Amino acid sequence: MRQIKAMKKELTNQNGSEKLPRAKDFKLPKRLTKDQKELIEAFREAMDALKKEEAKYGKKTYI
């Protein structure tokens, strides 16, 4: 546990003093354009296909 904390601290130091945002800091806009809606749908379908492939063939090693 202490080692993990030390590693996290080291990573923070390597990023300087800048505080980077986290996932919770980002949100989708309330109103989406047609292109934005289509992108979200296409992303969801691509991720479903990726997960199905991983379930079928195993975890991927990216090349």
Added chain:
Amino acid sequence: MAKKPIFDTSVFPDYAVRIENLLLSCLFPTLVFYELVATSIDDSTLQKYERWRVLANKNKLLINPTATDWWETSKAIRRLYLMQSEQPTKLKSLRNDALIARLAVIHDGFVVTHDTDDFQVIQKVMPNLKIMSASDFFEL
């Protein structure tokens, strides 16, 4: 304006649902599509990646290395080569990550990855590179 997250390829399958909620705030390097496409098996999956890529481009979220990015990245990897701190086989395996890192620096983003060790190696020669582990970013 906050820096934009740029996800390394291996983060996508593990955090797909969470990424969807910030899809319009992140950028997609063409290198990520390269890695996804190169390791896809079914044609139907390839078609879905193609649609995602086209729409990411239409929404101006697709980022691609220019000739200058390739040049500067090769110079960065050369610095690592001259430092002799990593094996040449390791440096060869860092090519895509180094280009993703370069795109993050140029487009005012930061890399979210499972492989912080690899990006820390690149950070030695790209000091402006910002990295965050996926577990920290999603606060698990």
